Amino acid sequence: DGGITQSPKYLFRKEGQNVTLSCEQNLNHDAMYWYRQDPGQGLRLIYYSQIVNDFQKGDIAEGYSVSREKKESFPLTVTSAQKNPTAFYLCASSWQGPDTQYFGPGTRLTVL
């Protein structure tokens, strides 16, 4: 089955620790995206990548980093520089930039 997987579903970390969220897709999509969602809010774009080995900052990139070494993978690292990292993180992918984005199930990160 084609789709987008994110792991883990729930993640707990201590303050000051870096943490990496996984996102994998087997849809052969070129573009991948990371969004953050806070309670009762819409999604905000963190980073996006249109092709392998290239990525751009979104609206709230501070305190986050990404890599795109393979077409199917786009991991997100939440660094200790992120002031308020507790949130729901959603990964998405699409064929090209303007095409419909399809989302993974999300990772709920709680920093204690």
Place this chain on the structure above:
Amino acid sequence: AQKITQTQPGMFVQEKEAVTLDCTYDTSDPSYGLFWYKQPSSGEMIFLIYQGSYDQQNATEGRYSLNFQKARKSANLVISASQLGDSAMYFCAMRGANAGGTSYGKLTFGQGTILTVHP
């Protein structure tokens, strides 16, 4: 800059009735796309329907239709024959379509509307 406004924090509808969820947008891009997504309590974002800014007809997908009024910059979602499983948060989103533009491929989301379907 792009902006999406959803003015209804919550909506209630009786099962089997139709409901309209409002969405207005603002953009300077001549070409853009409008999307609606459903987010159940599980958290996953489910794509429902898409409307291109140059599409002549309103988009329809099963029980979902998009009432696109370009001059008013509105893209309301109409759900016909509501079902209990339609209870969820609904998001309107838009993205620019001009390659090289600052909003190319980037989705901007509204705040969402919580829909509750009563039996």
